[in-house]
């Protein structure tokens with residue numbers, strides 16, 4: 061059992077991070093030519109798991125997996141165990157343990173997740189984290205580590221210096237956080253309007269808006285040492301690990317950079333050096349890197365061949381079915397009411413196909429073949445058109461217009477006569493968190509109307525009672541329209557939030 065740590069002092073709220081989910085890691089790795097271990101039966105380790113906000117939804121998504129979370133803060137581990145128990149998840153073990161004393165005989169894991177820990181621990185713990193990844197990753201396993209990075213870290217460091225300096229004589233942690241927030245707001249507010257520094261620091265400060273814990277454990281953290289990507293990778297490489305991709309691969313693959321800059325980057329032979337320059341160009345302050353063993357072959361970019369291994373999903377549907385193959389503008393709308401207009405045939409045919417199959421995901425191969433058929437291609441798409449399709453898919457993934465899966469989640473789509481939300485979704489809705497969707501691959505931000513309905517979906521009400529009780533709970537004079545109930549239930553079912 062570990063002794064009391066700074067994280068036992070102030071509650072650090074846990075939540076699910078889609079970018080750190082095995083499903084996301086598997087998709088990114090697959091696109092870069094690295095086969096990912098099967099998610100459904102995987103062995104997953106999370107280091108610095110806090111109160112289980114991330115690991116419990118993952119365990120719930122994969123009932124045949126086996127999950128282990130460790131954290132040195134005993135109070136966080138107690139909350140994690142309680143969360144797992146209330147979510148009905150019994151294959152997720154939590155241990156109050158320091159990464160520096162991780163047992164040698166813990167075995168090997170398919171996925172090792174380390175989110176928001178690496179830069180916030182001393183060097184000895186950083187070394188322990190990397191060597192756990194090296195020793196305990198299965199030969200085909202994937203590790204994910206996020207960390208504060210330079211050069212963007214330099215900007216954050218100014219706020220950190222200010223708050224540490226300003227609060228150095230305050231002992232009470234709550235007062236320290238309060239004062240830190242106030243001094244940041246005061247100093248940023250004192251910067252002349254319309255200046256670069258005001259814009260820069262104002263945006264940075266926005267990240268701390270709702271979270272005292274973030275101020276305490278980021279700005280005021282005892283340890284918070286950003287690292288250059290190349291330096292991080294030097295440590296990983298020395299232990300036999302290599303860089304696969306960033307979890308947010310799509311934004312980095314097709315950065316909105318001028319053509320000459322893209323060509324300049326492409327001419328750099330060393331992929332890691334190219335990544336480092338990209339960090340300078342984007343002033344990156346945070347990285348989410350996926351690693352695997354150094355002996356595995358991989359590709360520098362997603363290609364038609366690696367895309368052939370993934371599934372695509374989108375709820376965008378066209379306003380009309382005609383004009384999909386000519387150059388006219390067609391408006392698309394998704395299940396969340398977001399709109400998009402396209403005129404080129406390839407994106408129109410892509411979204412129309414996916415929208416018709418939604419909520420199911422379609423294999424890329426099938427999508428491409430149907431585009432070929434509709435476009436009247438005699439044989440496969442030419443290289444230029446296929447290259448454009450790859451770019452389109454990456455851009456669409458980056459903008460949220462479509463989702464990609466190496467291993468698409470499966471869940472029941474039928475809506476029971478007396479529907480019930482799954483346990484994790486219910487607990488997340490109660491805690492006011494965004495909801496973990498579809499095999500722990502993303503999040504759904506439910507509004508208060510939907511949350512209110514979710515509170516009633518306990519398997520005891522049919523649609524008549526749901527309409528009546530929903531009206532009462534909302535405190536409105538007229539009952540919601542049955543179509544609204546139907547739409548809400550279909551939304552929840554399509555996101556995998558209803559229980560079997």
Ligand SMILES: C[S@@+](CC[C@H](N)C(=O)[O-])C[C@H]1O[C@@H](n2cnc3c(N)ncnc32)[C@H](O)[C@@H]1O
Pocket residue numbers: 065067072073074075107108109110111113130131132133136157158159160174175176177180181185277
């Ligand atoms: C910033 S929090 C992140 C928690 C969680 N991963 C998240 O992102 O919500 C860092 C976590 O690392 C844990 N931690 C710090 N040093 C540790 C160590 N040496 N061994 C194990 N856990 C540690 C802390 O207790 C804390 O829960």
